[in-house]
Amino acid sequence: HQNGAGTFPSHLVLLPKLMANAGYYTGHIGKLHLSATRGMIEKRPDDGFAEFYWSPEPFPEWSGNHDYHAWMWSKGVNPEAYFKPYLDQHYGPGPAAEYRQARWAGDRAERFIKMHSDRSWYLGVNIDAPHPPLNPPPDYLRRFNPNDMPDPAFKPIDLEHQKKFERVDQQAKFAVDPWHAATDAGEAHNDELAGPTHEAPPTKFNIWEMRAAYHAEVAQVDDLVGRILDTLTETGQLDRTIIVFMSDHGDMMGDHGLLYKGCRFYEGVVHVPLVISVPGSPAQGSVSNALVELVDIAPTLLSLSGLEVPKAMQGLSLDQMLLGNTSLDCHKPYVVSEYHNSLRFRGSRGSRASMYYDGRHKLNVYHDVGIGELFDHKEDPNEHYDVWDSHHHRGLKYDLLGRSFSAMMLRSGSGPERIEDY
Secondary structure: OOOOOOOOOOOOOOHHHHHHHOOOEEEEEEOOOOOOOOOOOOOOOOOOOOEEEEOOOOOOOOOOOOHHHHHHHHOOOOHHHHHHHHOOEOEOOOOOHHHOHHHHHHHHHHHHHHHOOOOOEEEEEEOOOOOOOEOOOHHHHOOOOHHHOOOOOOOOHHHHHHHHHOOOOEEOOOOOOOOOEOOOHHHHHHOOEOOHHHOOOHHHHOHHHHHHHHHHHHHHHHHHHHHHHHHHHHOOOHHHOOEEEEOOOOOOOOHHHOOOOEOOOOHHHHOOOEEEEOOOOOOOOOOOOOOOOHHHHHHHHHHHOOOOOOOOOOOOOOHHHHOOOOOOOOOOOOEEEEEEOOOOOOOOOOOEEEEEEOOOEEEEEEOOOOEEEEEEOOOOOOOOOOOOOOHHHHHHHHHHHHHHHHHHHHOOOOOOOOOOOO
């Protein structure tokens, strides 16, 4: 579905609604992001949440049904005044940990887990970190030395390669030092999309400072997860709770001379963490190389809970893998990713693109501009050498194009549930 939509399709039944229908007490903390949230209160669909603590952004920029905003006021802090100096800073030291979204989410999660320890429950905790602007608490930032940060996946040939994407949406890179602040909100937000600004080596914007800030933001998330695990342990619920840790996307962080995210499918953006803990699972502590998509999470949780998976769900449950009945490295033959006009800043073109990946070959097609990429991960795991135009790889490209088209057709939505022949 397109990002920033006015409403979420009413015929689609959400996972928490299915859990609530099955008798689970449900709660949500953070951003739901099923409809537009920028500068407005998100329109909730029939999501099934009994408790709903909404916070669409890491900084509480506006009031109105914003629980993080109310939490700040309860501590005697004016959120608008407190966060104002940091709103347009791209990266560097930020507000103190005691007033961050992760701390608020931890408070809400701890209370929810303790209050409902005597019943079956489902809880979603969605925070923005790690996310631009990368301005973690100073005490977190001090833990990470920029000189110790790994280098990005970058070669000089990436600069020339990125020039062909001048007509493809991508968040750009205006921050050139860790203390830079945009002159106004327009520079920080509306001009992020760029045409020819993509050819910039990581040394130009000091990616090692940014990576240190990113690591510090991740450390905040680590502490939040640890707090949730501690609460589950203290209340005797850890050994009967399924835990899923995931992310919607990564960040380029200097790979190929790029920052942030956009209409690209490089590993730094699409290859995100997935950690699942199932009590009593023989796979506990194992690492899997299986191809998995985020759409697999909902059917997995339903299956592990003994609930029926709706036929309309596109994902494939991981339950058999997690229960030790199938190989840890074999789940599905391919994964896809789609980009549908997801950025709407000044200068955006409404790019549309798709990725097809079979575990070795990655095919990226930018449909609105008629260009593509093809990478062989066995020979080129960091995706520096595009063989889309290679005569030697022509047969492979056409085969993958056919497979990608079939994959898209097989997962195309057919609308509301069919109840009769005609």
